[in-house]
Amino acid sequence: MTTTSPRPETGDSTAGAPASAASRLALVVASGATFLAVLDTTVVNVAFPSLRSDFRTEPLSHLTWVITAYTVVFAALLAVAGRVADILGRRRLFLISTSLFTVASLLSGVSPNLPTLVAARTLQGIAAAGMIPAALGLVLAHTAPARRAAAIGVWGAVGSMAAAVGPSLGGLLVNVWGWRAVFLINLPLGVVFVGLAVRGVSADAPSGRRMPDPVGVVALALGMSGLVFGVTQGSAWGWGSGSVLTLLIGGALLTALALALSRRHVSPAIEWDLWQSRTFAGTNLTSLLFGAAMYAYLLSTLLFLNTVWGYSELKAGLAVTPGAFSAAAGAMVVGRRIGPAKQWLAVLTGSALFAGSCALMYLLLGTEKRYLALWLPIGVVAGVGIGAALTGLSTAAARSLPPERFASGTGLLMTARQAGGALGIAALAAILQHSGMLGDKGYLDTFLACAGCSAVAAVSALTIRRRGPE
Numbered sequence: 001m002t003t004t005s006p007r008p009e010t011g012d013s014t015a016g017a018p019a020s021a022a023s024r025l026a027l028v029v030a031s032g033a034t035f036l037a038v039l040d041t042t043v044v045n046v047a048f049p050s051l052r053s054d055f056r057t058e059p060l061s062h063l064t065w066v067i068t069a070y071t072v073v074f075a076a077l078l079a080v081a082g083r084v085a086d087i088l089g090r091r092r093l094f095l096i097s098t099s100l101f102t103v104a105s106l107l108s109g110v111s112p113n114l115p116t117l118v119a120a121r122t123l124q125g126i127a128a129a130g131m132i133p134a135a136l137g138l139v140l141a142h143t144a145p146a147r148r149a150a151a152i153g154v155w156g157a158v159g160s161m162a163a164a165v166g167p168s169l170g171g172l173l174v175n176v177w178g179w180r181a182v183f184l185i186n187l188p189l190g191v192v193f194v195g196l197a198v199r200g201v202s203a204d205a206p207s208g209r210r211m212p213d214p215v216g217v218v219a220l221a222l223g224m225s226g227l228v229f230g231v232t233q234g235s236a237w238g239w240g241s242g243s244v245l246t247l248l249i250g251g252a253l254l255t256a257l258a259l260a261l262s263r264r265h266v267s268p269a270i271e272w273d274l275w276q277s278r279t280f281a282g283t284n285l286t287s288l289l290f291g292a293a294m295y296a297y298l299l300s301t302l303l304f305l306n307t308v309w310g311y312s313e314l315k316a317g318l319a320v321t322p323g324a325f326s327a328a329a330g331a332m333v334v335g336r337r338i339g340p341a342k343q344w345l346a347v348l349t350g351s352a353l354f355a356g357s358c359a360l361m362y363l364l365l366g367t368e369k370r371y372l373a374l375w376l377p378i379g380v381v382a383g384v385g386i387g388a389a390l391t392g393l394s395t396a397a398a399r400s401l402p403p404e405r406f407a408s409g410t411g412l413l414m415t416a417r418q419a420g421g422a423l424g425i426a427a428l429a430a431i432l433q434h435s436g437m438l439g440d441k442g443y444l445d446t447f448l449a450c451a452g453c454s455a456v457a458a459v460s461a462l463t464i465r466r467r468g469p470e
Contacts, residue, residue: 020142022142022200022201022202023139023142023143023144023147023151025196025200025201026138026139026141026142026143026201027139027142027143027151027154027155028196029094029135029138029193029196029197029200029201030094030135030136030138030139030155031135031139031154031155031158031159032158032189032192032193033094033098033101033131033135033190033193034131034132034135034136034155034158034159034162035158035159035162036101036131036162036186036189036190036193037074037101037128037131037132037162038132038159038162038166039162039166039169040070040105040124040128040182040186041070041071041074041166042162042166042170042298043166043169043170043173043182044066044067044070044170044182046166046170046171046174046182046313046314046317047170047173047174047179047182049313050174050178050179051063051066051179054179055113055114058114062114063114064236065114065118065121066114066117066118066121067121068229068232068233069118069121069122069125070121070122070124070125070128071125071228071232071418071422072125072225072228072229072232073122073125073126073129073225074125074128074129074418075224075225075228075415075418075419075421075422076129076220076221076222076224076225076228077125077126077129077130077221077224078129078132078133078411078412078414078415078418079220079224079269079270079408079411079412079415080129080212080217080220080221080269080411081093081097081129081130081132081133081134081407081411082133082137082407082408082409082410082411082412082414083212083269083271083407083408083411084130084211084212085130085133085134085137085407085408085411086137086405086406086407086408087211087212090133090134090135090137090138090141090406090407091134091138091197091201091202093130093134093407094130094131094134094135094138094197094201095194095197095198096130097127097128097129097130097131097134098127098131098190098193098194098197099190099194100123100126100127100130101124101127101128101131101186101190102186102187102190102191102194103123104120104121104123104124104127105120105124105183105184105186105187105190106183106184106187107119107120107123108120108121108124108180108183109180109181109183109184109187110180129411132410132411132414133407133408133410133411133414134407135155136152136155136394136398136406136407136410137406137407137410138201139151139152139155140152140398140406141406142201142202148340148395148398148399149334149335149336149338149339149340149343149395150335150336151335152335152391152394152395152398153331153332153333153334153335153336153391153395154331154332154335155394156331156334156335156387156390156391156394157327157328157329157331157332157335157387157391158328159390169317170182170317171312171313171314171316171317171318172314172317173185174313175314211267212267212268212269213261213262213265213267213268213269215261216257216258216261216262216265216268216269216270217258217269219254219255219257219258219261219269220254220255220258220269220270222251222254223250223251223252223253223254223255223256223257223258224251224255224415224419225251226247226248226250226251226252226254227247227248227251227252227255227419227422228251228418228419228422229247229251230244230245230246230247230248230251231248231422231423231425231426232422232425232426233247234248234426234429234430236429258270259272270412271405271408271412274401274405274408274409274412277400277401278463279396279397279399279400279463279464280397280400280401280409281463282396282460282461282463282464283393283396283397283400283413283464284397284412284413284416285416285460285463286347286351286393286457286460286461286463286464287393287413287414287416287417287420288416288417288419288420288423289420289453289454289456289457289460290347290351290354290389290390290393290417290420290453290454290457291416291417291418291419291420291421291424292420292421292423292424292427292453293354293355293358293420293424293449293450293451293453293454293457294354294386294421294424294450294454295420295421295422295424295425296424296425296427296428296446296449296450296453297354297358297382297424297446297447297450298320299425299428300428300443300446300447300450301320301379302316302317302320303432303437303443304365304440304443305319305320307437307438307443308367308439308440308443309367309369319371319375319379320379322376322379322380322383323379323380323382323383323386324383325383326379326380326381326382326383326384326387327383327384327386327387327390328387329383329384329387330350330383330384330385330386330387330388330391331387331388331390331391332387333387333388334346334350334387334388334391334392334395335391335395338392340395340396340399343392343393343395343396343399343464344392344396344461344462344464344465345392345461345465346388346389346391346392346395347388347389347392347393347396347457347458347461347464348458348461348462349385349388350384350385350386350387350388350389350390350392351385351389351454351455351457351458351461352385352454352455352458353381353382353384353385353388354382354385354386354389354450354454355385355450355451355452355454355455355457355458356381356385356451357378357379357381357382357385358382358447358448358450358451358454359447359448359451360374360378361378361444361447362444362445362447362448362451364378365440365444365447366440366444367439367440385454389457392461392464393413393464394410394413396464397409397410397413398410424450424453427446427449428446431445431446431449432446
């Protein structure tokens with residue numbers, strides 16, 4: 001079974017037609033909800049010192065669950081959520097997930113103790129996993145084929161800004177109102193996006209297919225959770241510890257079971273046939289590689305500024321903000337100016353720019369503070385690379401899928417990126433543990449590793465190029 005469907009190219013006569021009001025509203029709603037979901041993967045990092053101050057009696061290992069609970073559940077459920085969105089309808093899942101995310105944000109913001117906060121963050125992660133694929137599915141379903149690349153460019157720009165602007169926004173909120181503000185800020189925005197979707201976004205018809213195999217879904221969710229959590233905690237607990245080995249081995253076995261069941265089940269948890277498209281399989285591999293480099297870079301830059309250059313959390317967040325805006329610019333340019341058939345080139349170029357920026361950081365940065373001369377220009381170029389690569393990947397993946405499977409494909413693509421991100425953060429922790437966190441060597445070594453991983457992603461982008469029918 002092929003997963004491709006005919007798509008008009010940039011020369012299509014509708015390419016210059018204005019977007020409809022419905023498509024514009026769907027893009028606004030989907031982009032806004034995506035901003036919230038992605039923001040909450042990074043914004044809490046800056047609030048961590050404030051959390052430690054409020055929960056003094058809790059050990060550090062327990063406090064990290066505030067971050068880990070969201071990340072693990074989010075990564076584990078993305079693939080399944082995309083499938084559910086295509087079956088139930090993207091608008092329906094979007095409304096359910098965004099409403100749940102808003103309620104979970106309220107519960108997080110008013111949590112009286114750490115167990116309640118961790119439970120609320122877990123609920124947030126479940127909701128975010130449904131929001132992302134449903135949101136992009138809404139955009140693609142309500143947008144004419146000739147305008148999808150531009151729409152994905154806007155959606156990608158918002159997602160890129162959310163990931164990069166999280167530290168600076170979080171630092172501002174925490175400094176003025178405390179850690180609870182990073183959750184409560186979601187409330188008015190969540191209510192607005194739900195209201196707009198109810199009033200202005202038309203319902204899409206469910207696909208009519210059966211819900212996925214429940215045994216495969218549970219095995220996939222537990223397996224991915226075990227792998228991501230094991231990789232995330234490897235450096236903290238020790239890679240040879242019984243807990244980490246149990247998580248990694250158990251997670252691998254459960255994920256393998258889910259894959260095996262999916263090959264035979266009439267309604268599988270993981271749709272193997274999507275990977276029959278060489279383009280889609282290539283976007284997943286490249287997303288895994290680029291995600292590892294990007295997430296390690298985003299965290300290591302903040303740690304470098306804070307630890308090596310002595311910046312405060314707020315100042316460090318503001319220092320990386322120009323990269324967020326350049327990432328948005330890169331995403332918009334790719335979405336509006338690069339045709340669907342050339343998205344592989346955008347991924348290759350973006351990955352190469354990012355690899356080069358990380359290499360320059362390794363070669364030129366040190367203990368001497370040289371923000372304007374070195375950090376700012378290199379960070380801006382790195383941001384352009386991030387925006388271009390992420391948008392190119394989303395557009396290329398969407399182009400390789402039929403409309404009724406947009407959300408399923410988006411879920412798998414995001415799962416690959418999040419899994420790569422978990423590997424990247426684990427690699428960062430291992431490098432810092434080996435080289436030390438106080439000097440600059442560990443961070444510079446991380447930049448070099450990011451450069452290498454992104455360079456491999458640039459080579460992998462060649463697999464996205466379509467030379468004919470698949």
